[in-house]
Amino acid sequence: MSQVLGKPQLQDGDNDDEEEEDELVGLADYGDGPDSSDADPDSGTEEGVLDFSDPFSTEVKPRILLMGLRRSGKSSIQKVVFHKMSPNETLFLESTNKICREEVSNSSFVNFQIWDFPGQIDFFDPTFDYEMIFRGTGALIFVIDSQDDYMEALARLHLTVTRAYKVNTDINFEVFIHKVDGLSDDHKIETQRDIHQRANDDLADAGLEKIHLSFYLTSIYDHSIFEAFSKVVQKLIPQLPTLENLLNIFISNSGIEKAFLFDVVSKIYIATDSTPVDMQTYELCCDMIDVVIDISCIYGAYRLQFSLLPEGHP
């Protein structure tokens, strides 16, 4: 039996309307104005607040960039993982034509910024200050649509990674081979092997074999996207080894089979003990979190109804 640990914070996932978008402009324009104070302090996800270039920010948050060709699925990933959008609803998402920044601060561990980029970023556009962006980046997620011809995406991946590495050698490069729900199991493995090989060959040809790319097979139609995002986020948590140790001690003293430390809002797991992660166990824990959230919502709604009853009502 698995144990689900985590801080139960509920979030109204439907705050998409508040999304603040930034034009593709230079450094000065990435800073936030006074509207930062509008952010809902109770919501786990705030949009358009604070960033690395914010002179009033004392806190440095890791930045996660979502990049990739048009329609590869970047916005869908962000909406499904952090806004509880159902996968089918992403069919109606409009193309992103500006950089969308979002602050995710669900807990002290899940505390970062996500920048969703429009499909085609022109690195040669003088108004696009990519040096400033890459300098403050912890992870760069490059999304490749596995159902499409991925040659152009690979060329773009190479250009993006080499540019980013020149500015900041500490970035974690994460490649999501996305939309694999449309592929058979054999095809998935073959696609991953091919993309892995080509991407690393391109780097080797450029004399940059020291750049490490991590690959994940993902889809918004199952838990793979949550698992992949969990691994991306874990790499940005300096306390990870300590957390793993604590969970190891916990399972060895409690007889529990597997322990995850979850961010309940996003269902990202921040840490787990050192036994291998079995996807089914992870899915079971995610489902249990959904049950707890559903019950909490019913209970919360009941309380609200009750408080609206006139005084003296039983």
Ligand SMILES: Nc1nc2c(ncn2[C@@H]2O[C@H](COP(=O)(O)OP(=O)(O)OP(=O)(O)O)[C@@H](O)[C@H]2O)c(=O)[nH]1
């Ligand atoms: N089958 C499948 N479709 C997906 C998946 N993820 C996203 N999509 C679909 O891909 C299409 C494009 O998704 P978007 O999230 O708008 O893509 P984007 O990369 O943000 O596109 P731009 O904003 O143009 O850069 C939508 O119709 C999504 O429903 C997936 O895992 N599987």
